[in-house]
Structure formats: C-alpha cells, structure tokens
Amino acid sequence: MSRVLLLTIRPEDDAAADEYAAVLDASGLDRASLVQHRLESSPLGDALRGVDAVVIGGSPFNVTEVEKSELQLRIEDDLGRVAAASVDGDLPVLFTCYGIGVLASYLGGAVDHEHGEPVGPVQLTLTAAAADDPLAADLPGTFEAFVGHKESVSRLPEGAVLLASSPSCPVQMFRVGTHTWATQFHPEPTPQQLIERARVYQNHGYFAVDELTAxxxxxxxxxxDAPRRLLRAFVERFA
Structure with missing residues (x-):
C-alpha cells in the first residue's frame, strides 16, 4: 500500500485538522495512505522511513523572521533534512507556502517581503518550462490559485526551474531536480476550506480583523480546480 506523509506545521488544532482533510480530499488518498505528522508537536525523527512521498503543509511561521523560537529553528532544521532527502536523494517532496521559503533558503536562494500577497485567489501563468514538467504539463496555461503570505522567494536557488508566476509574485512554483517541487500557493483547499482557515488565522496579521467578511x-x-489537480498528479505519479 502506498504511504504519503503530510508534514503539518500548524500549532492550531483546527487548522492542522482542516489541512489534513483538505489534502486528503484533493489528493484522492484514503486515511490509511495519508499519514499526518505534526512537526510543531514532535520532531521529525524517523517519520520519513517507509514513505513513498511527502507533502509539506503551510504554517504561520515565516522564514524571514529575525528572532526565531527554538521550535521554529528545530522545524526548519527538520525541513532541511527533508529537503536533503529529496534533492540529494530520491524522495519525492512537494513543499507548499511556508515550505517554498524554507526550501529556497536551504538551497541558497533568497526570501524577502517584497511580493507578499493578501489572502484570496490570484491568477497564475505557467512558464515555457512547465510544458516539460511532470506535474505542471497538464495544467492550463493560466489558472487561479489561493495564496496568502507575507514573504516570498525573490531569488531562485541555483539550478531551480521556474514553473509558474503571478503578476504580484514572480515565483509561484519551481522544481529542483526530478523529485522536488515547491509552490507559494496552496494546492489543496476548496473555497470553503480556505474560508475556515482564514477564520482561524484572522488575528495573525494576514488581514485586518474587520476585513474578514470581505x-x-x-x-x-x-x-x-487546477491547483488541486496538481496535488493529485504528484500523488498519482509517486504514490
């Protein structure tokens, strides 16, 4: 039986549960095949043992934070181990949202606050390189995806292949090698699922509290629909 590991980095129980449900729904996996490890609660340990692929979820953490807690430093060290297992090994990994910044930083890229985006849908455009990408090749040339981030990748790591951009954020998706992908956008939630997530994070500075209805x-x-197809393509290819 295939086994996909979802690494969740959300201290909020509701958000962690909602993220698992969204990935489960979008990927087409069943609960026996999608295993969740809450990285903010427990170190990575041997969680990579025996898995076919890994999905890194989002987080309220930011790579660019000047003062990081011991918890965040440990999490980023654990995610560095995952990146090494993927880039230097053969473990398929999809990094999303917070994960794209962690991966870019780990590989020598740059992350800053110049291209943050408010919570909601944006239009993405695939690059020419996406036509040959195993995950992006079947996506439409332009499509909508959900974002909501305070930081973004401003310089790609050496050797990374840019796959998608948006007018407000030049780096929305890239690939490194043959087993490692990263998206700034969230590939998993439906509109209702993201609305529920927005309610959890309404006091985290992504938008003013009185803007929640808007x-x-x-x-x-x-x-x-397209981002969810991307997640399913990742799972179907590697799991």
Missing part, C-alpha cells in the same frame, strides 16, 4: 467573499469567488 476576505471570505473574495475566497468564495475563487475557481481553484
């Missing part, structure tokens, strides 16, 4: 309306208008 954010919910913006999310509800999103058409995000």
């Amino acid at each position: 954010v919910e309306d913006r999310i509800a208008a999103g058409d995000v």
Whole structure:
C-alpha cells in the first residue's frame, strides 16, 4: 500500500485538522495512505522511513523572521533534512507556502517581503518550462490559485526551474531536480476550506480583523480546480 506523509506545521488544532482533510480530499488518498505528522508537536525523527512521498503543509511561521523560537529553528532544521532527502536523494517532496521559503533558503536562494500577497485567489501563468514538467504539463496555461503570505522567494536557488508566476509574485512554483517541487500557493483547499482557515488565522496579521467578511467573499469567488489537480498528479505519479 502506498504511504504519503503530510508534514503539518500548524500549532492550531483546527487548522492542522482542516489541512489534513483538505489534502486528503484533493489528493484522492484514503486515511490509511495519508499519514499526518505534526512537526510543531514532535520532531521529525524517523517519520520519513517507509514513505513513498511527502507533502509539506503551510504554517504561520515565516522564514524571514529575525528572532526565531527554538521550535521554529528545530522545524526548519527538520525541513532541511527533508529537503536533503529529496534533492540529494530520491524522495519525492512537494513543499507548499511556508515550505517554498524554507526550501529556497536551504538551497541558497533568497526570501524577502517584497511580493507578499493578501489572502484570496490570484491568477497564475505557467512558464515555457512547465510544458516539460511532470506535474505542471497538464495544467492550463493560466489558472487561479489561493495564496496568502507575507514573504516570498525573490531569488531562485541555483539550478531551480521556474514553473509558474503571478503578476504580484514572480515565483509561484519551481522544481529542483526530478523529485522536488515547491509552490507559494496552496494546492489543496476548496473555497470553503480556505474560508475556515482564514477564520482561524484572522488575528495573525494576514488581514485586518474587520476585513474578514470581505476576505471570505473574495475566497468564495475563487475557481481553484487546477491547483488541486496538481496535488493529485504528484500523488498519482509517486504514490
């Protein structure tokens, strides 16, 4: 039986549970095949043993934070181990949101605050290189995806292949080698799932608290079928 590991980095129980449910739904996996490890609660340990692929979820953490807690430093060290197992080994890994910054930093790229995006749907455009990418090749040339981030990759790591951009954030997706992908956007949630997540994080500085209704309306208008297809393509190819 295939086994996919979801590494969750969300201290909030509701958000962690919602993220698992969203990945489960979008990927087409069953609960026996999708194993969740809450990295903020427990070190990575031997969690990579016996898995066919790994999905890195989002997080309220930011790579660019000047003062990092011991917990965040440990998490980023653990994610560095995952990156090494993928880039230097053959473990298929999909890094999302917070994960794209961790991966880019680990590989010598740069992350800053110049291209943060508010919570909601944005239009992405695939690059020419996406036509030959195993995951992106079957996606439409332009499509909507959900974002919501305070930082982004400003310089790709050496050897990384840019696969998708948006007008407000030049680096939305890249690949390194043959087993490692990263997306700034969230590939897994439906509009309703992201609305529920926005409610959990309404006091985390992604938007003003009194803007929640407007954010919910913006999310509800999103058409995000393509990103979910991307996640399913990753699972079907490697698991």
